[in-house]
Amino acid sequence: MTTMPHWLNKRAHLSPNKVAIDTPNGDSLTFNQWKELSQTYARKFSSISIKEGDKVGILYKNSLDVPILLYALSYIGAVGVLLNVRLTIREFVYQLEDAHVNHLIHMDDMKPTIDEIKGHLPYLNTWTKEDMHQLEDKPYPLKESLNLSSTFTLMYTSGTTGFPKGVPLSYGNHWWSAIGSALNLGIHEEDCWLAVLPLFHVGGLSVIHKSVIYGMSIRLYERYDTKMVANELRKGKITIMSVVTMVVQQLIEEENPETFSSNLRCMLLGGGPAPQHLLEQGKSLGVPIFQSYGMTETASQMVTLSPEDSLRKIGSAGKPLFPGELKIVKNNRSAHPNEVGEIHVRGPMVMNSYLGREHERSEDGWLSTGDLGYIDDEGYLYVKDRQKDVIISGGENIYPAEIEHVLIQHPGVKEVAVVGHSDKKWGQVPVAFVVVKNAFSQEELYEFCKKELASYKVPKRYYSISTLPRTASNKIQRHKLIELLEKEGTL
Numbered sequence: 001m002t003t004m005p006h007w008l009n010k011r012a013h014l015s016p017n018k019v020a021i022d023t024p025n026g027d028s029l030t031f032n033q034w035k036e037l038s039q040t041y042a043r044k045f046s047s048i049s050i051k052e053g054d055k056v057g058i059l060y061k062n063s064l065d066v067p068i069l070l071y072a073l074s075y076i077g078a079v080g081v082l083l084n085v086r087l088t089i090r091e092f093v094y095q096l097e098d099a100h101v102n103h104l105i106h107m108d109d110m111k112p113t114i115d116e117i118k119g120h121l122p123y124l125n126t127w128t129k130e131d132m133h134q135l136e137d138k139p140y141p142l143k144e145s146l147n148l149s150s151t152f153t154l155m156y157t158s159g160t161t162g163f164p165k166g167v168p169l170s171y172g173n174h175w176w177s178a179i180g181s182a183l184n185l186g187i188h189e190e191d192c193w194l195a196v197l198p199l200f201h202v203g204g205l206s207v208i209h210k211s212v213i214y215g216m217s218i219r220l221y222e223r224y225d226t227k228m229v230a231n232e233l234r235k236g237k238i239t240i241m242s243v244v245t246m247v248v249q250q251l252i253e254e255e256n257p258e259t260f261s262s263n264l265r266c267m268l269l270g271g272g273p274a275p276q277h278l279l280e281q282g283k284s285l286g287v288p289i290f291q292s293y294g295m296t297e298t299a300s301q302m303v304t305l306s307p308e309d310s311l312r313k314i315g316s317a318g319k320p321l322f323p324g325e326l327k328i329v330k331n332n333r334s335a336h337p338n339e340v341g342e343i344h345v346r347g348p349m350v351m352n353s354y355l356g357r358e359h360e361r362s363e364d365g366w367l368s369t370g371d372l373g374y375i376d377d378e379g380y381l382y383v384k385d386r387q388k389d390v391i392i393s394g395g396e397n398i399y400p401a402e403i404e405h406v407l408i409q410h411p412g413v414k415e416v417a418v419v420g421h422s423d424k425k426w427g428q429v430p431v432a433f434v435v436v437k438n439a440f441s442q443e444e445l446y447e448f449c450k451k452e453l454a455s456y457k458v459p460k461r462y463y464s465i466s467t468l469p470r471t472a473s474n475k476i477q478r479h480k481l482i483e484l485l486e487k488e489g490t491l
Contacts, residue, residue, distance in 0.1 A: 166355030180321030244395030
């Protein structure tokens with residue numbers, strides 16, 4: 001068993017008065033304040049019988065409450081289940097049931113949503129911040145050390161079957177992700193990370209852990225705003241920020257990157273392959289874009305382009321972070337240099353298995369990502385595409401099967417297939433091809449989906465088609481649907 005002192009205790013001892021996190025509205029938190037508040041909430045949680053190993057839902061937009069509550073759970077040994085605030089009732093219920101969540105902590109303004117969820121899950125105990133203030137703060141033996149093999153967080157990633165899969169990440173996964181990033185990008189005393197990605201996604205959450213481990217300040221935004229972020233980058237305090245393609249596009253197109261402070265040393269780009277023209281445009285404007293590759297299952301970035309290679313290897317995601325491993329597999333063998341195949345990864349930042357699928361764990365530790373890419377002669381990874389059917393919209397992974405599962409339930413739909421279509425703002429958006437059983441309007445189908453799917457998953461257009469193109473084994477040929485996109489009329 002590998003243990004180490006509790007991260008937040010250690011950081012509060014080393015840097016007690018340093019600002020850990022602040023926000024544009026003036027709220028701030030020192031490392032010592034963070035520790036004290038998390039310990040207070042941990043004792044309150046213990047008073048309602050939350051115990052080690054329990055899975056506790058956290059339903060919050062970006063705010064100081066998220067790191068406080070998450071680390072409060074770490075003092076008990078409970079697991080934080082981070083929920084996407086954009087989900088529908090159906091999606092919330094599925095994830096809460098699948099994770100066996102009995103306690104859910106949520107924002108005050110989500111009561112109508114919570115009431116609907118409790119209509120499906122009457123046993124669920126729900127708490128607002130005000131509710132927790134009323135709880136008893138009684139003595140409780142808080143954890144002073146962390147077992148690196150214990151699960152710290154649980155997040156959901158969409159599965160190709162249409163049902164999300166739980167990704168349990170251990171303290172060790174998060175630790176090695178942070179250490180691997182530090183060994184690649186370095187740690188500077190003046191570093192301040194601008195956090196605009198949602199904390200319920202691993203790209204945002206990983207910054208919180210980096211703050212504690214590095215002793216680094218974070219500027220935390222509730223949501224992304226192009227003008228506000230551009231102003232931050234001009235002031236000179238921000239040195240690093242995590243971004244997706246959409247964010248970079250908006251900053252380049254709507255603002256003047258040449259006015260950004262030279263203190264900005266890294267825009268860490270994830271969320272899917274970036275268009276080559278965008279990387280070249282960033283290069284010409286002096287924007288330090290470092291492409292990376294990772295996923296929830298790898299606790300954030302797994303591969304990142306080193307600073308010294310950011311211009312020479314433009315378009316590459318780089319080499320695996322220390323101590324990660326990477327290989328390309330083609331037809332059950334290791335691919336040759338420059339040969340496209342499936343990306344496989346291994347390392348202490350990679351999850352052991354999906355929740356409830358421990359029997360599927362690989363004996364040799366390799367994770368088959370389903371993503372396509374190749375390694376060049378110098379060992380640099382180039383990601384060609386995500387999983388064949390995945391739609392990446394604004395950094396969000398959307399799986400067609402999940403949307404199809406909803407659409408096929410409409411009485412007017414006989415058959416349906418969903419594909420991604422290029423979009424200037426979002427990268428891709430989902431569109432649906434429908435074999436009609438009974439007549440209905442496009443607006444009707446759109447409203448039907450809105451009730452069952454998060455807004456970014458709702459198809460933006462619907463196309464009528466007499467039959468879906470299929471292979472001899474009856475699999476839908478999605479590439480043929482993409483070819484038809486400009487030819488078919490909307491419903």
